[in-house]
């Protein structure tokens with residue numbers, strides 16, 4: 001990190017895009033005393049955002065299996081910011097389990113990640129009674145958390161308003177028309193100015209059953225994708241998520257079979273669950289799959305959150321604010337024109 005001479009301590013700030021990236025930017029800037037306007041093209045239901053479809057896992061240690069250390073660094077910082085801003089965020093940890101045939105992949109996952117404790121079958125059953133007798137052992141990442149995106153986005157929007165920020169839904173904005181500092185958080189729609197962005201499709205299914213109870217996300221080791229079951233309350237569970245280099249929408253039969261199969265492998269009672277919803281979102285990603293804060297004077301773009309939007313958005317907002325307030329540059333994520 002280093003300090004540069006930069007921008008405007010109390011300038012007005014316009015943020016485009018009220019997904020998880022833009023919501024956190026708006027919140028921290030409003031709380032720091034800036035006059036903030038947050039523009040969002042969709043209505044408050046946020047169905048045009050990728051964030052609407054996410055799992056909401058805050059899992060910096062599990063994600064280290066496939067991610068660069070910068071993701072863990074920013075993710076761990078974000079956990080503290082989530083706790084600070086939304087103290088009701090559940091921090092029940094997360095579990096990783098595997099069936100016997102995927103034993104080698106399970107051991108590899110354990111080696112590539114830290115922050116976990118190995119549980120034997122009994123300890124696993126004590127932690128998640130629904131899983132009693134189902135797995136020989138598991139990895140418990142006690143420090144991790146999860147949020148429900150469709151609840152947490154409106155909560156963040158309410159906190160922005162409480163901090164004096166203005167949110168304009170159904171308001172498609174163009175950075176060229178806005179004065180002051182502009183923070184572009186349009187996700188994949190920012191391809192007009194950041195053409196190297198691509199969409200990585202993630203499919204998910206929501207099911208409902210009263211036969212299974214879980215307190216935390218459970219990841220099932222799978223040779224291709226990290227498949228998981230996330231409890232959403234009221235007997236609902238999100239099954240996610242594929243990761244496909246494609247930009248179409250909807251859920252393929254093959255993906256549905258894999259997601260539903262993973263749930264069944266976690267607990268056979270999912271076979272009788274009711275399917276509530278199929279859906280998919282496009283994760284905005286740069287070629288290196290790392291997030292970027294691109295700075296060109298008072299135009300700032302925060303993008304490329306890929307599969308870590310909920311995990312990284314708080315720390316990225318804190319870094320952007322640190323730059324605007326004090327000129328602090330984080331070399332790993334910031335690019336200055």
Ligand SMILES: Cc1cc2nc3c(=O)[nH]c(=O)nc-3n(C[C@H](O)[C@H](O)[C@H](O)COP(=O)(O)OP(=O)(O)OC[C@H]3O[C@@H](n4cnc5c(N)ncnc54)[C@H](O)[C@@H]3O)c2cc1C
Nearest residue numbers: 017019021041049050051055056057173187202309310311
């Ligand atoms: C199935 C799935 C599971 C996932 N699970 C996780 C997870 O467990 N944990 C995690 O951390 N991440 C997860 N992710 C990744 C996460 O969802 C993304 O990284 C994140 O949503 C990206 O957020 P964003 O704010 O950059 O983009 P978006 O959420 O897409 O927000 C951009 C917003 O900008 C708005 N917009 C665009 N153009 C304009 C305009 N001109 N004017 C006004 N508004 C505009 C859009 O309507 C949109 O609301 C998952 C993703 C998927 C698809």
